[in-house]
Amino acid sequence: MKKLKVIELFAGVGGFRLGLEQTKHFEIVWSNQFEPSTKAQHASQVYEARFGAKHHSNKDISEVATADIPDADMLVGGFPCQDYSVATTRQNAKGLIGKKGVLWWTIHHILSGKKNPPKYLFLENVDRLLKSPSNQRGRDFAVMLKSLDDLGYAVEWRVINAAEYGMPQRRRRIFFIGYHKSTPTYKNLQNSEASEWVHTQGTFAKAFPVASTLTKKHSFSITEDLVALSERFNIGEKLSPFQNSGVFIRGRVYTEKTSASYDGKRTVLKDILIKKEVLDEFYISPDEYAKWDYLKGAKKEVRTAKSGFAYNYSEGRMIFPDALDNASRTIITGEGGKSPSRFKHVVQSTKGLRRLAPLELERLNMFPDNHTKLEGISNTKRAFFMGNALVVGVVKKIGKALHEQINS
Known part of the structure; x- marks a missing residue:
């Protein structure tokens, strides 16, 4: 046809x-x-x-x-x-x-x-x-x-x-x-x-x-x-x-x-993880755990806007690290980079907490492995691509x- x-x-x-x-x-x-x-x-x-x-x-x-x-x-x-x-x-x-x-x-x-x-x-x-x-x-x-x-x-x-x-x-x-x-x-x-x-x-x-x-x-x-x-x-x-x-x-x-x-088969976060250890750059230093925990945690606090206006800010706690027995949260364009973030994915591994590698983000969108791997393209940019992408399936x-x- x-x-x-x-x-x-x-x-x-x-x-x-x-x-x-x-x-x-x-x-x-x-x-x-x-x-x-x-x-x-x-x-x-x-x-x-x-x-x-x-x-x-x-x-x-x-x-x-x-x-x-x-x-x-x-x-x-x-x-x-x-x-x-x-x-x-x-x-x-x-x-x-x-x-x-x-x-x-x-x-x-x-x-x-x-x-x-x-x-x-x-x-x-x-x-x-x-x-x-x-x-x-x-x-x-x-x-x-x-x-x-x-x-x-x-x-x-x-x-x-x-x-x-x-x-x-x-x-x-x-x-x-x-x-x-x-x-x-x-x-x-x-x-x-x-x-x-x-x-x-x-x-x-x-x-x-x-x-x-x-x-x-x-x-x-x-x-x-x-x-x-x-x-x-x-x-x-x-x-x-x-x-x-x-x-x-x-x-x-x-x-x-x-x-x-x-009611069919379901793929969860642990199913897409790389079985071997990932590059060191994706591991979070234990010194940073407190920052990540604060950003992922529940908050009720007074914040001050640039104008000087004070307001009450609150948000609920996120699961930290991410649950491996469920589908992942939505990938966003700011997924890449080392800086602590409320919205980046973090998983527990045998070597400690780590962020997701670009290949894993590709798998979450059902792309072929290393689809975005190209000379001159940073891992942060690869994560950005997946934040903008759709689920191929x-x-x-x-x-x-x-x-x-x-x-x-």
Whole structure:
């Protein structure tokens, strides 16, 4: 069977590519990775080292001409979480663009500029997207859904915690898939009961089954133009109307809160640890134990802001060292480096407490061992990559289910 051609944006070190290529059903025909805040393009270097420089772009995507991006069946990417509000006047709404530098609008520009736009979209973001910004809960997601609706796409979404399906890291992310109105899948969704799509018929339901839920189901319309939506959506409400699962087609939202249904094998932190001793740099000096224990510990104390304002600060105790018989906590971009931190992982070994090595962080995201190991790339940078990455196993399962959905 012919492979689906894929454009990969915001590629990082290639998590989407790894997951999709492992299914044997997808072929990346063009990729882009550019880090605007740094001169050295380390992630792009790793990507090229693993997948080759051919058809890979290391240029600011907002400066890449749409004509230079090949046609493909699908566009994928984990784009940055930003302010997606619309920055045009009503008079100029037809020439709609969002704020300069906001990369969602770069995706929108590519999709709208293609004579033959991708029939499928497969995108990822942090789950707070469903409830941002804080003064207009859910507005950003509503703007994204409506902008895709205007371009002819239906959307289904799900917040997935990889550990709830047996994977080694408690990493919660929102994934959403777009189906162009020219596809049979769009028509199948249109002719289905939305609740059935969420629970059994949809791509996410097939990849990651859900339990039946008793939470209130919610349905509403999004029909305003993008400018009005940006200005008024959910004004004055404390909660976002979007739950962790849902579909959106032809201006209508259906959403509900679902829970994972899984009783298979589970990988825990001890399963991914290097069996032999790691480099000395990852061991914590006993002199530093007290600092780590304080940062990981419970606190109730008065702190003073730079302005001189005194306030009460409190936080709960974290498990220290990390539990080996459970999936790991979420890797963050600040995971690397020797300095004591509340959020870095620390495990007990025969030689004492130590931080996780880059290879172990790769395993928590289900990357191949030493995927990011490259001359000139520090261990701190390798940890940063994994803080930005996604869990490859999640992408693989969704990719497999999507391919089956398209060919059903």
